[in-house]
Amino acid sequence: MFALSKNPLARRVLRPAAVLVDRRVTRHTDRLRPEIEELRREVAALRAEHSSLGLLVDGTARSGPRTPTAAQLDTLVGQVAAVTGAPRAVARRNVVLAYRNVIALEMLGVGRLAGSTQNVCGKLATVPLLAPADHPDVLEIGTLYGLFAASLLRMLHRAGIEPRLTIVDPLAGSQLQPGTREAADPTGTPVRLDVLRANLAFGGTPGAEARIVRGFSGDDDVRTRVSDRAYGVIVVDGDHSADGVRADLEWAEKIAAPGGTIVIDDYGDARWHEVKQAADQHLSRPGSRFELLGTASTSAFLRVRD
Known part of the structure; x- marks a missing residue:
């Protein structure tokens, strides 16, 4: 309200003006009241919608929440573009498609995709831009529930590649990592x-026809069965110990197709420091067929030399 002066004369002079101002403010407030109430209803509706959206993307039964910030996504787009050499517009398109796949398959599938949203979307967005079309065989070492594999098949199909998938995993009832405590999923x-x-099955025909070889990637019988072809894409996501990563990369040297892509998961992740250590040691060896193209989130991408 309008504050009157303490001077009696001034109060007599100003009182009519103050009353007039008060009336005008009241009338203006009355006119705005319906708009204010409408804004309150809209805010309440937005809160309700946000609550429902949160049920779809929270991290209660996942590796974490599926709500990356705009800045995090923009950083990931830049990383994908740098690794692949694709224009930022193409990299962004693939990141968006990857994110949609992650949300859809985690809602419909059984279990979860392992890894942060940036980690998973980085792999899904990058691989189709690097995968050689003339070598459509894909090998995934370590799959957990298979949702990443199904997502990757969908992304490769979008890129015009008809993939053939081979999976190696012990399928032992829980996720196995030597030297770590097995927590409940x-x-x-x-x-x-x-x-x-x-x-x-969410990966379409390539998913339904996928070859699944139960066992560890270091088992002789597993390697014999899987080494019957050259792979255009190999995802190394099995034993995260230094010895395990080293052994998988040595095997990948023998079965990777020329021009193919090797994905090393959890490279640079502080929780799995031995992954980067072993990978860097392997890449520094004379005569390696692999060269490091770069990283997106916590995955390293290698090109197989001809």
Whole structure:
């Protein structure tokens, strides 16, 4: 309200003006009241919608929340563009498509995709831009529930590649990492063949026809069965110990197709420091067929020399 002066004369002079101002303010407020109430209703509706959206993207049964910031996505787009040499517009398109796949398959599938949103979307967006079309065979070492594999098949299909998938995993009921404590998975879902097959169905025909070889990537019989072809894409996401990563990369040297792509998951992740250590040691060896193209989030991408 309008504050009157303490001087009696001034109060008598100013009182009519103050009353007039008060009346005008009241009338103006009355006119705005419907608009204010409408704004309140809109805010309440937005809060309700945000709550519903949160149920779709929160991290309760995942590796974390699926709500990256605009800055995080922009950083990821720049990394994908740098690794692949693609224009930023193309990199952004692939990151957006990857994100949509992640949300859709985690809602419909059984279990979860392992890794942060940036980590998963970085791999899904980058691989189709690097994968050689003339070598459509894909090998995934370590799959968990198979949702990443199904997502990758969909992304490769979008890029015009008809992939053939081979998976190597012990499918031992839970995620295995030597030297670490086995915590219960946040989804409560067992790592089993039936779960894997259910999720691979989301990858279309290539998922339904995927070859699944149960066992560890270091087992002689597993390697014999899987080494029957040259792979255009190899995802190394199995044993995260230095010895395990080193052994998988040595094997990949023998079965990777010329011009192919090697993906090293959790490269640079502080929780798995031995992954980067072993990968860097392998890349420094004379005669290696692999060259480091760069990283996107916590994945390294290697090109296979001809």
